[in-house]
Amino acid sequence: MTEHTTNTGRTEQTGHAGRSGHAGGPGHAPGGADAYEVVVVGGGAAGLSAALVLGRARRRTLVVDAGEPRNAPAAHMQGYLSRDGMSPAEFLATGREEIARYGVELVRDRVVDATRDGGFAVALAGGRTVRARQLVVATGLKDELPPVEGLAERFGRDVLHCPYCHGWEVRDQAFGVLATSPMSVHQALMVTQWSKDVKLFLHTVGEAELSDEDLRRLAAAGVDVVPGEVAALVVEDDRLTGVRLAGGGTAADGTVHARQVLFVAPRAVPRTGLLARLGAETTETPFGRYPVVDGRGLTTVPGLWAAGNASGFAEQVVNAASRGYRAGAAINGELLTADLDAAVRV
Structure with a gap:
């Protein structure tokens, strides 16, 4: 049985309210408890950073984390300004606490499939299916020794x-x-x-x-x-x-x-199967096959983003966090523009 744990913060009741204050305005995710504006697959540095930006932007966001960080074998991580020497486990625990303050939900589960139908339907191993307007894949890579x-x-x-x-x-x-x-x-x-x-x-x-x-x-x-x-x-x-x-x-x-x-x-094996199933274009590199992304992390599939080591081999923790931040900010802008354009057409 897959373990499910959900973290919600004290600001959850207000964190997802639209800035316009009415249904359909920016920040609104219609469709019930399992509908989100953004689902982030992967709870490492990239995924948590994207979720932090989105939570602070009042976007209803879910992080799905299988709990398999690449740097788990290391006792410490170095080279991250102000976090030099921190253990990877402490770093991730701090990140989970931070996203919870802004109402971001985190579930310990694994994504087994996803389909496109206007947005994204994301199937979890525990049997739950959640919907998202935008999907971030931050599943990293696996080291084969x-x-x-x-x-x-x-x-x-x-x-x-x-x-x-x-x-x-x-x-x-x-x-x-x-x-x-x-x-x-x-x-x-x-x-x-x-x-x-x-x-x-x-x-x-x-x-x-x-x-x-x-x-x-x-x-x-x-x-x-x-x-x-x-x-x-x-x-x-x-x-x-x-x-x-x-x-x-x-x-x-x-x-x-x-x-x-x-x-x-090690032989780096990118965990990009989900991106491939959703039709994202990939390209072969000396370090494996990775998705084609723009400078923000958007793949060739509208609404589908890649961040961290799911988007490239050479992303250290600090770089992965940066890529997640960039993707989160870009997604918020995409959602805002889409909502305002829809309001103008009404």
């Missing part, structure tokens, strides 16, 4: 993917970089900003795949290149101590390189 023994268990601790997120905290330790594509060379060069003891484990990348320019840059940066496939991580006393290569056909007799931190580039 290489199948190396011990890697997934350490992810977000001493197995990391982003030096801007975690580099300062592990500075001057012995770094490894797990190469899963020639692009891993860039990651190895980048992390030398935080440590001068860096080894690039080629893993599934053959030496022939590295260009002469790659090799010159790695040498100039002081990065040691280690050929061979990585079999497993070595963990002692709940901390990473080494990287074991496969040797002689078994992991047991492979060489162990002492390392304290391992950087890896």
Whole structure:
């Protein structure tokens, strides 16, 4: 049974009243308890930021959150001005409290389908169907890690993917970089900003795949290149101590390189299935297939928006919040214009 929890704020009774004060005016969402002006799918930084803007604009808004934030494995998030070092869980809890003050509802559920019929009919796993004039998809992405023994268990601790997120905290330790594509060379060069003891484990990348320019840059940066496939991580006393290569056909007799931190580039899988089902145009990027959006986050489907990592790979928490804010403000303007145009035609 899917858990449902709804958060409503003290201002709920007045938060959704139209500015004109009559049915059909701006801020009015006809159709009963399950009809909203905006439904936001995803309760991460992007979704909550969009909902905050919409709630403050007195729009009847629902956030549907499956409770699967991408950065859940991390103990802290960094680089967000005034929130540097805050845990992701605390950040999201604070955001949920803030949207509740403005009457925004949040339900812990999963969207299983959506259809277009003038607006959007959004089906939830718990059996409820809600309607929306505008729909924001902020479902983020999922990280798929290489199948190396011990890697997934350490992810977000001493197995990391982003030096801007975690580099300062592990500075001057012995770094490894797990190469899963020639692009891993860039990651190895980048992390030398935080440590001068860096080894690039080629893993599934053959030496022939590295260009002469790659090799010159790695040498100039002081990065040691280690050929061979990585079999497993070595963990002692709940901390990473080494990287074991496969040797002689078994992991047991492979060489162990002492390392304290391992950087890896997960395969990013955007959670954009809902956008595709609704007919949004997508485009292939080096990081996966993402929706085509304008500068505000509007897809090629009228009323359908994408924000955060559902709209692009490189959205850090602060960027995702910004994209959500931008989408929320744009949606409010779209709804206002539509309502006023409808009033003029009457």
